[in-house]
Amino acid sequence: MSTPKDYVLEVEDLGVSFDGFKAVDGFNFYLDANTVHVIIGPNGAGKTTVLDLICGKTKATSGTVKFKGKEMRGMREYCIVRAGIGRKFQNPSIYENLTVLENLEISHPAGRGIFGCLLFRRTPAIQQQIESTAAQIGLQDKLDTEAGILSHGQKQWLEIGMLLMQEPEIIMLDEPVAGMSVRERTETAALIRRISANRSVIVIEHDMEFVREIADRVTVMHLGQILSEGSMETVSADPKVIEVYIGH
Amino acid sequence: MAFFRTLFKTRGEAVSFACFALLILVILPLALPVFRLNLVGKYLSYGFVGIGLVLLWGRCGILSLGQGVFFGLGGYCMAMFLKLEASDPVTTAIQSTPGIPDFMDWNQLTALPKFWEPFHSFPFTVLAIFVVPGLVAFLIGWAMFRRRVGGVYFAIITQAIALILSLGIDGNQGYTGGRNGITDLRTLMGWDIRSEHAQQVLYFICVLLLLGSALFAKYIINTRFGRVLMAVRDQEERVRFSGYDVAMIRTFTFTVAAMLAGLGGALFVLQVGFMSPSLIGIVPSIELVIFAAVGGRLSVVGAMVGCLLVNFSKSAFSEAYPDLWLYLMGGTFIAVVMFFPDGLAGLFTKWGTIKNRAAALLARFRPASATTPNASQPAK
Known part of the structure; x- marks a missing residue:
């Protein structure tokens, strides 16, 4: 053993x-x-x-x-x-009203506390992480698309991308x-x-x-x-x- | 500039805010006599609650039917300070115990209760206006949101709390002034708040604080926190499993809304000159929600406009048809919820979308040769 x-x-x-x-x-x-x-x-x-x-x-x-x-x-x-430990649900749970970029950004671990949230700024490092994650899930051209209008498959990938942002x-x-x-x-x-x-x-x-x-x-x-x-x-x-x- | 963009995401938002500021800061003070202006100031003090409800209900999806509680707590803090000032030993010399508020004397109290003592101090009172409603909201919120109480249950519990507080104040006449409330408030640190000049000054203080609070709320809405709030409303589980403490986010929002309501209550007391349990029970708490619903629970400016509009029509209609008013208001609320759930502000935004859609549709029917060059080379 x-x-x-x-x-x-x-x-x-x-x-x-x-x-x-x-x-x-x-x-x-x-x-x-x-x-x-x-x-x-x-x-x-x-x-x-x-x-x-x-x-x-x-x-x-x-x-x-x-x-x-x-x-x-x-x-x-x-x-x-x-x-x-990151978890994806069976039905795609993404934020439909936000863009792909905002969906990924909200999943970034920086600023999860109340005041961290209020003072959060998108640094170049975070921007780069968002872009590389988007490339990994094949949504690099859709960063400014509202998540609600993505196809079912793209929504699933986006949720996986949101998990990747947390680097679990x-x-x-x-x-x-x-x-x-x-x-x-x-x-x-x-x-x-x-x-x-x-x-x-x-x-x-x-x-x-x-x-x-x-x-x-x-x-x-x-x-x-x-x-x-x-x-x-x-x-x-x-x-x-x-x-x-x-x-x- | 970046900060400005955090406050106003679109030009429309900035324009509507500027128009509203112009209306309450310049146009109304010039157009209305002081008596009417004072009424507007009273309505605007409800606007603080409306702003809080936009954050709490519109953005975070928590309907509280007990905002009157926090409005009342802030108001009572202010009223206690003013009452103590109005009850100096010289003015109250004919009482059996001079130097205590008149209603205590009527209720055979012979000494000032301990919890009234700190309200001799103005800085303490100002602090209490925020801290007392904030602390109560934090404790209620923490207890409920930790246990994942939400939706209708939360609304019912907050309504029950509103009832408890108003009955509690009502039943302890000696300590709180009972049903009559705390009346006959005269001066603020020696300054007569009943004079016309004072009422004008207080109106402008109220307006500036309101606009400041509105900007504060807009800032919150447009930061990452604002996006997280909407996310909590729409996809609670996802937010939790993105590593956010959802209960804490809700508690914080509830606390901020309560502090805003408390500030509104204090400004109400300064402008109206009294505070009573009839302003904080179930009906007023629901009225506060109606103001926000009619104006638009998603829009900060909308909620403030709602407070003005509903109250103006209330005073107009209730003067003419005092019996029908409550039915009319109930009917308005039902109509708003059924036909335009995002309130007047929602109609405004929808009108913009309809115009855009219509323009897009028209463009599609135009010959392709006529539209494409215009779109790609506007300089042509």
């Missing part, structure tokens, strides 16, 4: 129950640095709940969530974000390619590979082709528990996984 320090994120025995119903139970999860770790599973398996537990949106009833050896469970959401060490993406065209999927896969060069990415996804393209490691969930874990090949050869997917 490796020492705890080897993992960016260590989740042990994580569980939550809603009125006695155990949505997630005894969940163990270890995330390596600079990898793309995909969580798959049938509907209702508890995948989104796991992300909610890690980022503090839902309070866990048992277990530990350690980020670089530090306990995150019980911390407020914004503190977890500031520690370095872990990015969690909930079904990033849902509703995207084939071309947009390919580009998103390339984007995820690119951003995992210097950070870890947790992705929840249904689309097996897409998973095959991006995943370094796959965890299969079923009924709130882990069914199987390993590389895409190992997992897809696992009889338990086949049974759950085909028997569904």
Whole structure:
């Protein structure tokens, strides 16, 4: 066994129950640095709940969530974000009335406090970070476009870009390619590979082709528990996984 | 210049602000007799609450039906100072305990209550006008927003607080003046505030402070904080997961709105000369929201215009049809919410958009050869 320090994120025995119903139970999860770790599973398996537990949106009833050896469970959401865990929601949540540039700027960590906000100025360094992030998500020509009129795929990328602005060490993406065209999927896969060069990415996804393209490691969930874990090949050869997917 | 641009994002904003400033700073004082001008000053003191509501309700999406509380707290702080000054031992020599406010004497109090003592000091009073409403708002806001109480629940709780405060003041006549309020206020540090000259001076003080507060609000709206406020209103979860403390942002905004309301209350007392619980209960608190809604809850200038407009029509209509007035005002509120939710200021902006759209549509029907050269080479 490796020492705890080897993992960016260590989740042990994580569980939550809603009125006695155990949505997630005894969940163990270890995330390596600079990898793309995909969580798959049938509907209702508890995948989104796991992300909610890690980022503090839902309070866990048992277990530990350690980020670089530090306990995150019980911390407020914004503190977890500031520690370095970013979260993207399933539906694109961007600020529709603001421009792409303003969306990215508002996500920059400088000036998150009240007075920091009031005195915030866009320095050349921030401007440059905004531009390079926009280039990374392919929206460099849309900086002054109102975010509300972007296409669905572009909105999803913008939200990923907003996460990148925070320079988190872990990015969690909930079904990033849902509703995207084939071309947009390919580009998103390339984007995820690119951003995992210097950070870890947790992705929840249904689309097996897409998973095959991006995943370094796959965890299969079923009924709130882990069914199987390993590389895409190992997992897809696992009889338990086949049974759950085909028997569904 | 950069600072100017922070205050006014578009030329339209600067022009509307300048027009309004011209109206209340020059035109109205020249056109109206002092009695009417004093009325305008009274309406403008509600404008402070309106500005606060633009930040709180329009920008941050929090509807408070208890702004009268903070207006009242600021007003009572001012009134207590003025009342103490009006109750010197010589003037009140016929009371059984000279030197205390008359209503205390009527209620058999024989000494000034402890919490009245500091209001002998003018600097303390000025500080209290901001700190008391601010502190109350901070505590209420912190308790509620931490627990993620919002929307209708927040509105109901603030309304309940307005009721509690007005009943509390009403029921403690000896300490607060009860239902009659604190009346018969005469001088501010020896200066007779009831004279015509004083009323004119106070009007201009009120106007300058109002315009200053409006610029302050505009500054807030156009900084990153203003964008975060709208973001909290529209995408609360996203803001939280961008690392912002949403509860703190809401609490801060509520506190700022309360301090502005407190300042408005104090200026109200100086110009009108009394303060009573009838000004801070449920109905006045809702009226304050109506002023902002009619003028436009997104626009600082709109909210101030709303206060003037609704109050002018209130005094005009209630003189002619005293029984119908409340129905008319309720009807106006419903109509505004249903047909133009962004108020008069919203209509103004919408008119601009409609004009632009119409122009764009016309341009499309013109022959291409006629429009393109004009667009690319305006010098031609």
